[in-house]
Amino acid sequence: MSKSRLPMDIGDQNYRRWVRNNFPSIRNLVYLASSGRAPMPAQATAAMKTIFEKEAKDVRTSIDEEKIFRDFSQQGAGLLCCKPEELAFVTSTTMGISLFGNAVKWKKGDNIVLCDVEYPSNIFPWVWISKREGVEIRKVKGKGGLISIKDIEKKVDDSTKVLPISLVQFASGQRMDIGHLSEICSDHGTMLFLDAIQALGAVKVDLRKNDIAGLAAGGYKWLCGPIGSGILQISDAWKDELEPAMISWLSLEKSQRKSLWSRIVTGGPLIDDDVNVVRDASAFSSLPECFVQMVGLTESVRFLRSIGITQIEKRIGKLNDYMLERLDENDFETITPADSGHRAGILAFYSRERMPNKKMADRISKELKNIKLVIRSGAFRSAAHFFNTKEDIDRALSALIACRNRGLFR
Numbered sequence: 001m002s003k004s005r006l007p008m009d010i011g012d013q014n015y016r017r018w019v020r021n022n023f024p025s026i027r028n029l030v031y032l033a034s035s036g037r038a039p040m041p042a043q044a045t046a047a048m049k050t051i052f053e054k055e056a057k058d059v060r061t062s063i064d065e066e067k068i069f070r071d072f073s074q075q076g077a078g079l080l081c082c083k084p085e086e087l088a089f090v091t092s093t094t095m096g097i098s099l100f101g102n103a104v105k106w107k108k109g110d111n112i113v114l115c116d117v118e119y120p121s122n123i124f125p126w127v128w129i130s131k132r133e134g135v136e137i138r139k140v141k142g143k144g145g146l147i148s149i150k151d152i153e154k155k156v157d158d159s160t161k162v163l164p165i166s167l168v169q170f171a172s173g174q175r176m177d178i179g180h181l182s183e184i185c186s187d188h189g190t191m192l193f194l195d196a197i198q199a200l201g202a203v204k205v206d207l208r209k210n211d212i213a214g215l216a217a218g219g220y221k222w223l224c225g226p227i228g229s230g231i232l233q234i235s236d237a238w239k240d241e242l243e244p245a246m247i248s249w250l251s252l253e254k255s256q257r258k259s260l261w262s263r264i265v266t267g268g269p270l271i272d273d274d275v276n277v278v279r280d281a282s283a284f285s286s287l288p289e290c291f292v293q294m295v296g297l298t299e300s301v302r303f304l305r306s307i308g309i310t311q312i313e314k315r316i317g318k319l320n321d322y323m324l325e326r327l328d329e330n331d332f333e334t335i336t337p338a339d340s341g342h343r344a345g346i347l348a349f350y351s352r353e354r355m356p357n358k359k360m361a362d363r364i365s366k367e368l369k370n371i372k373l374v375i376r377s378g379a380f381r382s383a384a385h386f387f388n389t390k391e392d393i394d395r396a397l398s399a400l401i402a403c404r405n406r407g408l409f410r
């Protein structure tokens with residue numbers, strides 16, 4: 001499908017055939033759970049399978065590592081509108097966050113401003129760093145599951161080293177205003193670091209537009225990549241503020257790799273300034289040699305870009321406009337902000353009250369059978385991606401209304 005052909009008519013029936021061919025793993029499902037895990041396009045699974053098949057036939061099969069790194073960085077740079085050198089492959093969001101956080105040159109008196117609605121991946125590494133480095137964590141409290149930028153602004157000052165925040169919040173689906181956040185951070189010399197796993201692949205992120213120190217995102221949600229894949233971006237403008245806590249042999253400048261190693265082997269002198277780590281994100285690049293996942297994610301991103309991320313975002317917007325209308329008509333309470341600038345792919349909602357316990361949530365999930373949406377903290381979380389249709393939303397809502405009519409939400 002070319003860029004211009006992604007239908008904006010969410011009721012287009014021909015589109016379903018295209019979806020079934022390209023996403024065989026959801027062929028028999030109403031899949032509204034890309035906030036948990038999205039299906040991979042056939043093009044990506046085929047590329048991964050090719051590597052395994054070659055290896056299965058002959059152990060001497062060589063992998064063109066440089067090409068794999070190059071393709072990954074080029075696709076990532078196209079996705080994020082950044083330079084390829086600003087990107088590193090990571091195996092998860094958590095790994096990207098940890099690599100970034102542990103590379104910051106912390107000093108006494110620094111603080112980290114952290115929202116209490118963040119996913120644990122964007123809390124635990126910072127808590128650990130705060131304990132180890134003796135830096136303060138300033139907590140911003142959400143109200144009704146939502147975060148107010150004004151409340152963030154009150155906590156950030158000239159000692160705030162990092163503001164780590166999800167671009168799209170996992171539970172509420174709230175999409176943060178990065179322009180505003182980046183202004184606040186610029187005023188105080190603070191590094192804005194984004195957990196972008198609930199955003200990349202669903203919304204257009206153009207890193208040229210704002211001052212963002214870095215971002216991390218696992219590849220297996222909206223990017224439709226494999227588990228064990230992800231992307232870390234470190235902005236050129238901020239790289240001198242960071243020093244990698246872990247390096248591999250590929251992190252050293254090329255000219256130095258051999259000379260340093262042979263001096264160690266031959267017992268030559270080792271002086272401090274002998275170790276020159278490359279000054280871009282490739283210093284972080286080579287920790288996991290996960291070539292198969294890298295190829296999978298690269299192909300998924302290539303596939304999404306060939307359709308057009310802006311078009312994908314538009315279609316998701318239309319699907320969610322429709323879903324919001326139907327939720328409202330049917331007496332559901334929506335948690336996600338209704339205005340399109342403050343939402344992305346996730347819509348969180350509940351029926352009159354949140355479900356009181358997990359047992360009830362498990363029962364409803366079972367009743368929904370092949371309709372997949374997530375139930376979290378007593379609320380439903382629908383995550384319509386560009387492959388979903390109006391029919392998917394109608395079927396999911398009818399099933400939820402049927403559960404309610406049978407008294408299953410009480």
Ligand SMILES: Cc1ncc(COP(=O)(O)O)c(C=O)c1O
Nearest residue numbers: 092093094119121166170197218
């Ligand atoms: C906002 C957010 N960050 C991080 C994660 C988990 O990331 P990973 O498993 O890639 O470390 C999730 C998963 O749901 C998430 O929603």
